[in-house]
Structure formats: C-alpha cells, structure tokens
Amino acid sequence: MSDTYTKKPESLFSNETIDGEISTLNLGPTHPATHGIFQNVLTVDGEKILGSVQTIGYIHRAFEKLAERRPYNQITPITDRLNYCSSPINNMGWEMTVEKLIGVEIPKRAQYMRVIIMELSRIADHLVCNSVIGVDTGALTGFTYMFQQREAIYDIFEEVCGARLTTNIGRIGGFERDFSPRFHEKLEKFLKEFPKHFEEFDSLLLRNRIFMDRTIGAGPMSAERALDYGFTGPNLRATGVDYDVRVMNPYSSYQDFDFIVPVGTQGDTYDRFCVRQEEVRQSLSIIRQALDKMPEGSYFAENLPEFYLPRKEDVYTKMEALIYHFKIVMGETPIPAGEVYHSVEGGNGEVGYQLISDGGRTPYRLQFRRPSFIYYQAYPEMITGQTISDAVLTMSSMNVIAGELDA
Amino acid sequence: MTNLTNEFVLARLQEQFGSAIITSETPYDLLTVEVAADKAHEIIAWLKQDDATKISFLTLLGATHYPNSEGRELAISYLLHSLVNNFRLRLKAFIPIAEPTIASITDIYVGANWQERETYDFFGVQFTGHPNLTRILNEDSMDYFPLRKEYHLEDATREDKDDRYFGR
Numbered sequence: 001m002s003d004t005y006t007k008k009p010e011s012l013f014s015n016e017t018i019d020g021e022i023s024t025l026n027l028g029p030t031h032p033a034t035h036g037i038f039q040n041v042l043t044v045d046g047e048k049i050l051g052s053v054q055t056i057g058y059i060h061r062a063f064e065k066l067a068e069r070r071p072y073n074q075i076t077p078i079t080d081r082l083n084y085c086s087s088p089i090n091n092m093g094w095e096m097t098v099e100k101l102i103g104v105e106i107p108k109r110a111q112y113m114r115v116i117i118m119e120l121s122r123i124a125d126h127l128v129c130n131s132v133i134g135v136d137t138g139a140l141t142g143f144t145y146m147f148q149q150r151e152a153i154y155d156i157f158e159e160v161c162g163a164r165l166t167t168n169i170g171r172i173g174g175f176e177r178d179f180s181p182r183f184h185e186k187l188e189k190f191l192k193e194f195p196k197h198f199e200e201f202d203s204l205l206l207r208n209r210i211f212m213d214r215t216i217g218a219g220p221m222s223a224e225r226a227l228d229y230g231f232t233g234p235n236l237r238a239t240g241v242d243y244d245v246r247v248m249n250p251y252s253s254y255q256d257f258d259f260i261v262p263v264g265t266q267g268d269t270y271d272r273f274c275v276r277q278e279e280v281r282q283s284l285s286i287i288r289q290a291l292d293k294m295p296e297g298s299y300f301a302e303n304l305p306e307f308y309l310p311r312k313e314d315v316y317t318k319m320e321a322l323i324y325h326f327k328i329v330m331g332e333t334p335i336p337a338g339e340v341y342h343s344v345e346g347g348n349g350e351v352g353y354q355l356i357s358d359g360g361r362t363p364y365r366l367q368f369r370r371p372s373f374i375y376y377q378a379y380p381e382m383i384t385g386q387t388i389s390d391a392v393l394t395m396s397s398m399n400v401i402a403g404e405l406d407a
Numbered sequence: 408m409t410n411l412t413n414e415f416v417l418a419r420l421q422e423q424f425g426s427a428i429i430t431s432e433t434p435y436d437l438l439t440v441e442v443a444a445d446k447a448h449e450i451i452a453w454l455k456q457d458d459a460t461k462i463s464f465l466t467l468l469g470a471t472h473y474p475n476s477e478g479r480e481l482a483i484s485y486l487l488h489s490l491v492n493n494f495r496l497r498l499k500a501f502i503p504i505a506e507p508t509i510a511s512i513t514d515i516y517v518g519a520n521w522q523e524r525e526t527y528d529f530f531g532v533q534f535t536g537h538p539n540l541t542r543i544l545n546e547d548s549m550d551y552f553p554l555r556k557e558y559h560l561e562d563a564t565r566e567d568k569d570d571r572y573f574g575r
Contacts, residue, residue, distance in 0.1 A: 057544035069560040230465055230518030248493050339434045367469045377521045
C-alpha cells in the first residue's frame with residue numbers, strides 16, 4: 001500500500017485548472033461504484049479529474065507464499081480466488097502448467113471438455129463486466145437479466161464439480177468425472193435460451209443513444225500505450241491489437257476451433273464493451289463446435305496415476321489405487337525439477353503461471369501473471385482529464401477484479 | 408509473421424553484447440538467458456528497438472530467492488514477448504542479497520512500474536531509477552521482505568501439534 005495520506009501528490013499531476021479550486025476526493029476504498037476494494041484519491045477541479053493516486057492490496061492473501069508450502073493439487077483452490085468471476089480458467093491454466101512440467105498430454109476429449117468449461121466461464125466473466133457497465137450508466141435492467149443467465153452457467157458448473165463460484169474444477173490430468181446427462185441437458189437449455197436473452201440485452205445498450213454518449217470517448221487508451229503498459233485481453237483488443245493467447249499459442253486444442261478475435265479502434269469504454277459482447281458470441285460458437293466435434297475417449301489421462309486421484313471404488317478395492325490416493329492427498333508425488341511458463345487467455349487477458357520446481361513436494365517458486373494487476377496501473381492515465389462519472393465507467397469497463405489485483 | 412528460433416536470438420544477443428550474455432538454456436523450449444545484472448537494462452532497451460527480433464512486450468517481471476548460492480541470491484527474471492514474431496524470451500540477472508540493486512526498466516516499459524514495486528515489496532530488490540519505489544501490496548510499516556526463503560510458513564507435515572486445540 002502506498003502512503004497516500006502523508007505524501008502531497010501535486011507534483012504528479014498536471015497544472016491545468018478550470019476555476020482554480022482544486023479539491024481532493026476519495027473514490028473508495030469501499031464505494032459501491034468501485035466493485036471491489038480499491039482506493040483512488042482523486043484530485044479534482046470541479047468535476048474534472050486532474051490526477052489520481054491508487055492504493056491497492058486490501059485483500060492481499062500472499063498466494064505466492066502459500067503456494068510454496070502446498071502440494072501441487074492443493075494449489076488449484078488458490079487459483080480460484082484470483083479472478084473469481086472466471087475461476088475455471090484459472091484452475092485449468094494451473095493444471096495445464098503442471099501437465100506441461102510433467103510433460104504429459106491429456107486426451108483430446110478432456111481438452112475439448114476443458115474448452116467448453118473455459119468458454120462458459122469467459123461468458124460469465126464478460127456478462128458481469130458488461131452488465132455492470134450498464135449499471136454504471138444507469139441501466140439496471142440488463143444487469144438483472146444477465147445475472148439470471150450467469151446463474152444458469154453456475155448451475156452448469158455445479159453439475160460438473162459441485163461448486164459454483166470458487167470451483168476447483170478439473171484435476172491435474174483431466175476431469176474428476178465425465179459430463180453427466182444432466183450437464184448436457186442444462187448446457188443444451190442454456191445454449192438454446194441464452195442467445196435470445198443476450199441479443200435482447202445487446203439491443204438495450206449497443207445503439208442506445210444515452211449509453212453511447214456516456215461510453216464513447218470515456219477512458220480511452222492508444223494501442224502503443226496499452227502495449228507499453230502490458231495490457232492483454234479484451235482491454236488490449238479494444239485498442240486494436242489482436243493479441244489473443246488462444247490464437248497465438250493455442251493450448252487445450254484451441255487450434256481445432258474456428259473463431260474470430262474481435263478488435264476495437266479507440267480503446268474507450270464503448271470499444272471494450274463491444275469487444276466483450278462479440279467475444280461472448282464467439283465463445284458460444286466455440287462451445288457449439290466443441291460439443292459437435294467432441295471426440296471419443298477418456299476424460300482424464302490414464303497414464304498419470306501419480307497425479308490423478310483414482311476413482312473411489314478403486315481406492316476401496318485395489319491396493320495400487322489406495323497407495324496412489326494416499327500419496328496424492330499427502331502430496332508425496334515425485335515431480336521433475338524445472339522452470340516452466342504457461343499462459344491461458346483469461347477473462348481479463350493473459351493469465352500466466354511462472355513455476356519453478358526443484359523436485360520437491362511443493363513449488364520452489366510460483367508467480368502468477370495477473371492481468372488486472374498489470375493494467376490497473378494505467379487507470380490514472382486513462383481518467384486524467386475526464387469527469388468522475390467517466391472514471392467510474394472506465395473502472396467497470398476495465399473489469400478490475402480485486403482478487404486478481406491483490407493476489 | 409516470421410518465425411524466430413532460439414538459436415537466432417541467442418546468436419544475435421551474443422553478437423551484440425558478448426560477455427554480458429553469461430549462460431543460456433531452453434527449458435520447455437523457452438529461451439532463458441542469464442545476463443550480467445549491470446547490462447540488463449541496456450539489453451532490454453536494445454531488444455525493444457531491434458527490428459530483427461521485435462521483442463517489445465513485457466509479460467512478467469519477478470524475482471526468486473536462492474539462499475544457498477552465495478553472491479547471487481536473488482534472481483530477477485524478465486519474461487519478454489515478441490507479439491509480431493510470437494517469440495518468448497526469459498532474461499535472468501542474478502544480484503547479491505547484501506546489495507540488491509538493479510536498474511529499473513520503468514523508462515523502457517511503463518508497465519514495469521507496479522511489477523518492480525511488487526518485487527521490491529516481497530524481495531527487497533532496489534530498482535534504481537524507479538519513480539516511486541514503495542510497498543504496494545503489503546502494509547507500509549512492514550520491516551521485512553516476506554517472499555525471501557528465510558520466512559517459513561508452517562510445515563504442513565508437522566506432527567507435534569494436537570489438532571484438538573486448533574479446531575481441526
């Protein structure tokens with residue numbers, strides 16, 4: 001946390017004035033419009049923002065330190081709590097990192113299943129962000145309808161793993177169980193009903209005069225500046241750079257699917273909204289393709305007994321399964337020493353895992369690349385010269401997730 | 408899109424910087440180059456403007472603590488990415504923990520600002536030239552650097568505790 005209270009921040013700001021009377025305004029830490037606990041000390045001249053000093057770290061939980069004391073399969077629940085709007089992407093990103101370290105390829109079917117779950121969570125993530133942009137412009141209606149759809153996605157997750165928000169979904173080596181008939185039922189229902197509701201939501205905002213007036217030009221970002229700041233994900237694509245990890249470094253068989261990477265031009269709130277809207281449609285298309293092309297095979301890697309928890313029936317009846325179960329639960333599995341970086345396209349951008357293993361039961365060092373943490377530092381630059389209401393909109397359209405920001 | 412190879416980039420770095428390139432390896436096909444700590448800033452700046460490689464995106468900056476390697480306890484790692492060529496490069500610079508200073512790269516990548524503050528916060532690395540090197544996630548009054556290896560978390564395998572007293 002920074003010493004915002006003791007330091008006079010004037011030197012950081014421009015000297016531009018409207019009526020010469022400069023005042024300080026605390027936006028946050030617990031303000032409903034910040035969607036999480038972040039503090040921004042704004043220096044304002046009337047309604048115009050001259051600068052801002054950010055304080056973060058309110059929900060820092062020392063995940064990188066905790067990970068150094070946890071066996072590999074016990075780190076998955078930690079990753080839930082990074083970007084909690086799309087936990088499954090984080091979970092699977094971590095599982096893929098460990099699979100890369102071990103050097104195992106999981107069956108095609110399990111990869112397709114992962115794609116379905118990851119795209120569902122991307123939809124959930126983007127729905128939260130976009131409907132909340134609506135709320136911040138004063139349009140609450142779309143939000144309530146989209147949260148019903150998000151609920152439907154969480155019901156689907158519940159069918160797969162039993163949890164809804166912090167999912168701990170999947171295992172190192174695949175899935176804990178195959179998709180059930182009830183899962184397919186719920187997914188089919190969602191795929192049938194969701195587009196109708198989504199297009200209705202889209203029509204509420206996309207060409208809405210008030211919404212466009214509020215969002216176009218709010219919190220703009222140029223492509224050069226965004227790259228300099230290390231932006232990734234929808235926020236980078238809104239500026240016009242088509243960097244998408246799924247396309248550039250395909251993982252989990254993303255190369256098998258046909259989808260477009262939407263880009264914006266201005267990098268403002270409206271572009272970020274549009275990019276996320278289109279990504280939801282692309283995600284739906286990917287889920288449909290994955291369901292149609294779903295290969296036969298196993299839902300987990302059979303050749304990975306030392307990492308993949310055996311079935312409970314086997315644990316109770318077979319000796320090897322019991323031994324492996326015990327070793328996995330106690331974290332006594334041998335793992336190669338090495339240094340590996342793996343990244344996936346999360347809801348907010350490139351979620352990376354930099355893992356150094358010394359062959360011990362826990363990672364020697366694990367560093368998360370948290371996209372929110374990296375792009376949120378551009379926030380003062382984006383809102384300087386804008387109004388306070390634009391600042392609120394800019395924050396919601398960047399989709400800063402406190403859990404990911406503070407790790 | 409041209410495809411850069413690990414060999415090409417390594418050769419280019421060696422040709423340009425000679426003895427500042429200390430060792431190199433390619434774990435999991437990611438070129439990892441150890442560079443002299445006092446040259447890291449210069450190398451990253453040069454890579455950013457080099458047209459042949461176009462390695463001009465900072466993905467991740469962080470540190471690792473190796474308490475047993477004397478004189479090079481802290482490893483600062485820079486994960487760079489060429490979005491044009493889809494090529495990743497990891498640079499590492501080792502510095503002694505007794506004098507943990509390295510040049511800040513905030514003048515090259517503005518996004519390094521918070522990542523360097525985080526590295527300072529957790530490892531105590533002094534980035535010279537950083538505009539505002541203060542703690543970022545931890546509390547200001549903290550007087551140690553928690554991700555260094557001398558600060559242990561409780562060992563999950565310890566057996567000397569009676570769980571009844573800990574509500575388990």
